[in-house]
Amino acid sequence: MRNICILLAFVGMALPAQAADILVYVDKEGRVRRVPVDSVSRDTEKGFAGRVLVSGRKKSIRLEPRQIIELRRGDPDDENQWAKKLSSGLRLMRAGKFATQGTVAGAEETFVRVAYTTEEGIRGEEAQYAALPWHNMYAVFYLIETRLKMAQGGMKDKAAEGLKTVEEFKKRTRIKARKKVDWQLPAEKGSTREGKVYGWGDTRLLSEVSLLEAQLHAVAGDMGTAVSTFDELIDHIGKNDLSPDLLTRTVMAKANAEAAGQDPAKAEEVFRAAGTRLATMARRQPNEYGKSVLQRSANQALLRGADLLLESAAKSDKVTYDVPLRRYQQLQDAEGRKDRSVYVGAQAGIGTCLVETGKGADAYAALLEVVVKGGDYPKAMARSLYYLSRASELFAKEIEAGGGDGSLLRAEAERWRQDVRERFPSSEWAKKTQ
């Protein structure tokens, strides 16, 4: 007992926990868990096995494929240099620094360096210097993602390069894990040289790569191949009972690709169809978590569709605001009853339509409801704050027309504008207040 007391005196003086690869998964009770990963022994479409850290203890864990939400590897604190490089590449990618600028390497170059290395490390220092097949695999995966983002940002030739990298990924997946094979490695100024690379065998990332592949086809303008790739992937996820999160992302990516460049009314149809499809899929999901993820995305797709109608009304004289207003009200009465994000999003839309049609008091009341209930939904909140600045002026006029004094509300308008500038400085609404 005495010893324990002495030990307990030290409780709470622990050092901060180290960062590590984080596995996000759904447990059997449907709760989303985030745990640091110690080691991975299997990560394929048949399941995940490995060891994770729980309270500093290593625990074995086995997961079904549908339980995994995300595992993006690359740890800044890993002693292995390649894992560190993956992490620095990810940081560059997140910061939008894709291409190399002068002597400062961008995300693309960083991933290329990791993707083709088979360095073994000198004896006794393998842990720091040896490249493992998974380092290669994640680097190629991130490289495809980087090239997709570059292509989406306007560098169209990156789409073709990305598709080539997809082929490489698939090819190396077919090679047995850890086996070294001859390969044409990228060299200076677009040339290649002979070398060896690792294969990595079956992997869970293959479906993620297929999703990137479909998006790359879409960016390259090959919609036919893109749609068929999306559909094949959706079938594949269903048949193999893979993650509902991946399914959702695929359906939404497909809708985004199909809607791009369409007129708003058509695009709304695309999103409405995607929403309906997701809702149907949600009903077929075997557990509550899957149902809720898909249903939530279905609702967001429907809301996105309604937002497109609103955009169409704003752009065209032929479309009145009654169309989006009715759609928002429908959404609020149906999906909004169960999903607060839809309710709040639709409420912001309703407020916007009412402002645009000059109904000050009603618009003001509708938008205030977002202020009260929408703290957790920044998109709807930012829009509402902007429209409140306009609604307060309209409302002031209405009060004055009724013989009252609208100065209080008039004075508010600038405060709402100031609020949106301070709280959501990078939003489109903040720019509109300039």
Added chain:
Amino acid sequence: MKIRYLPVIVLLTAVTAAQNPQKELEFARSLGRRGLSDMANQVLDGMIKHSSSEMQRYGRYGKALLIKDEASLARGRFLGSLARGTVPKQTREEVLKLFTEAKPDLEAFSDKNATDENARFVLAELLMEYAEMLMGVGYPDSMKDKWDALSTENSEEAKKLFEGAIKHLATVRKSAAARAKNDESLDNPDYVVATRAGYMKAGARLRMALMYPSGTNFQYFSELAAEELDEFSAEHYNDSFGAFATLDLGRCYYERAVRLGDSDDIENAINYFSTLYETLKEDADNPDMSSAISQAFYWHAKACNAAAMAAGKLKKADPSMFEKSMRTLSILRTKVKHGANSPWTLLAMLEIGESFAGSGRFTQAVGLAGDVLSVARVGGHRDVTKQATERLTRWVGSVSGAGTLDAALLLEVGDSLSAQERTASAITFYEKAVAASKTAEQKEKVAYPARAQIARAYRADKRYFAAAAVAWDLVEEFLKSGEEEESEFGQHASNACNTARLAYRTISAATKRSKDESRYEEVKRVFRDNFPGHPENSDAAFGSARETYGNKDYERAATELAEIPETSKSYWRAQRLVPMCYWRLAAAAERKDDTAAALKWWTKMEESANALIDSSKAKSGKEAASALQHGMLMLPIALSSAAKWQPSLDAMNAYFAKYPNKFVQRGLEMKIKIEALIELKQIAEAEKALAEFRAKLSDSSHLPGTQFKVIMAMREWYSGLDEKEQRDVASRTADLLEEWVEKREKDPNYQLMYLLGETLKDAGRWKDASTAYDAASGLTTNKAVKQTLVLRAAEMAYRALLEDKTIKGIALQKALAKTRQLFLDVIIPDKAAQDKILKTLSKRWMRKDEWSKVKRNASALKICAELLAQTAPTGVDGRQVAVRLISYMHTFTRPVKDPQNKRYDDYIKLWWDGAELQLQIYQKMGAAGRSERNKKAAQTGYSAASKWIFQYRAMDGEARVVRIKALASELKRLR
């Protein structure tokens, strides 16, 4: 001190100090510092008019000082208001005017009293402050844009002032040093004066350098300052003046690095700061040094960040640097006098946070800044509060992962921003706090106050409709909840309702619409009917008592509340608040470790709760019933806090019998019951009650602490049970502890894992215990502890191996040999000697010098013997070695308690385990055949067993006696 008594005190002090001009002067200065300049002037005028010439001299000096003090105070206020970003009450020009007035008076005085060193010190100080004020040194960074203008305008004058100060200090130093020539110790006042003047002179050079943002002037004066500080600190390396000079020297290099961009300078600065705090750590309890340590640590952290930034390395910072910083910080907060709350420590924490943030560890950065914010707000460090808030707003957005941020921290950031009138950011943080509040307790403690604050912020920003809407939403939720006004929710709802009322009042008055007027009337009615307890609402006496309560004057509040007549409509609410007052008083006393006062207030609380129960029982009506429930809950709280366990348990059971599922205090009720059960040694009942607690209130904040108490009680309980029961209870304890540890997964530490390992070991769950010890060893950097834990893990793995029936034959032998080698490496670290020692021990007992190579690790020796008895290396007689290792272990442990030395107590069981093992080995040897050698072994064993049975009849338990006796009779048969 009440102002009306001051003239009397002035008079009395003047009489007592009449013959002591120094005391008189000090008194006048203290009045001046409190802002009572008129009175200070009266005292000084009296001195000037005095018949004694010395009194007159001090009176004139005092007049000059008074202006100087005023000037310094004004400067402090001016800089403080600049730091807070508020409009200064006195402008810089006004402050400078005061300096200008003070200067000639002091100069005149010091010229007339050339030998008075105090006057010269004060004059030098004034000149330096005046110069700094002219130049803007010490202004916050936000004022840097004005820096250049100030510099060109006043630099020549400021330079002259600094030079004047340096001249005065040099004079003082020279004359005092001449007097102190023969006694250079800190006991000699002349030496101290000389040293102080020397330190101030070197410091004045640094301040002079800081006047210039960069360029040749800065370079020249900073070199002079570095030279002088270096010389001074080398001379005084042993005293506090030297420590502060080293700090200034480091600062000098830091400023040179920042302003001139020299990387060598930053390395120098880092070295000075780190050497300083590493050296001063030894003097941590010396109050003279504590400020220097905190400052050195702060500047070290700042300099490291500057170095990393300059080299573009911040994103690649070495994790060990953080560990080192955190360890030093821990020392600073726990060991250094006043270290925990020092503004320098807080600023250092923010700098470490900056490094965390710079390398992407935003969660840790936010955690540190959150800690700083909590301490700084309570301690009134406004500038630190502002800095912490600013950094939190920058870092919070980068923290990834849902639920990572603490809702309470977000609320606190919101409050801090709100206090700085940054409404938009405050609202954002309040909204984040609401979103992060998931559990019922978080909603009560964070979400409700945050929502009330959002309403208040909108009202303060004159967005009245939004204020009313947000506030009304909270009120409606409260009205639907059915909770009472006195609950925490009720308090926030009543404030929100008042906000809504005031907002509608403004709206109605401004718009002049009947619709708004009727809405105002409606809200007013709701406020009046549902929140009668709100200070702006209730009857006057109750309102006043509530205000007293709100002002935290609980003792007076209790009296005022108790005096509210029964005829008042607030009578029951008042009566219910009385025990609450005593609760708060007792809690405050406990925080101050005033046990006697705490006991007094707990008793008062008990009395008032009993009175409330008695009076409310006799009455009917909803309010009386509510008061009865409140009284019945307050009573066990008071009893348990006063350690009256049986009455507290009875009272709590009575409460639960009447209100089975009313957890008004969110689990405190169950905590009280369980604590009482533990104290009354009814551990099985406590375990059951804990199961109920976990089932009913899994998110209660009282649950983790209570669960841990039950775990510790169960550990003590099962140690007295027989083996089978012990394992059962230990297993249940381990399950509870495992769950508890997992809930603290963000804060793993080796002590907890060690405890888990011990419990699992007691439960006989060897494999799990091994994993726990293994995990514990990975969480400590202490080498000795780590080795012990690794051994424990190995021991448990060995036990698991013995029980694992799936491992057989060669695999088992190999596993045993591997474990054996692990333990051999511990007891005989010299690997080259291992083979020789084992072979020697196979044949004979070793000499004392030979034993010196074998470590006295009792537990490792015993396990090693156990392993050697089963499997031994080639050429080694494992059984003989085992027997001798145990005998060696017996030489430095004891079989029974030694009243002279308690440290042997822990080894008793080990001693007997070893003894039993020896007898088992002899018995196996005896049973192996009828050779002389085997018979001799049986005889040796029998002799030993007989001796122990005779000498230590009780041994370490009855089971042991039975086993040893059985072995003795077996050995007797075999000899």
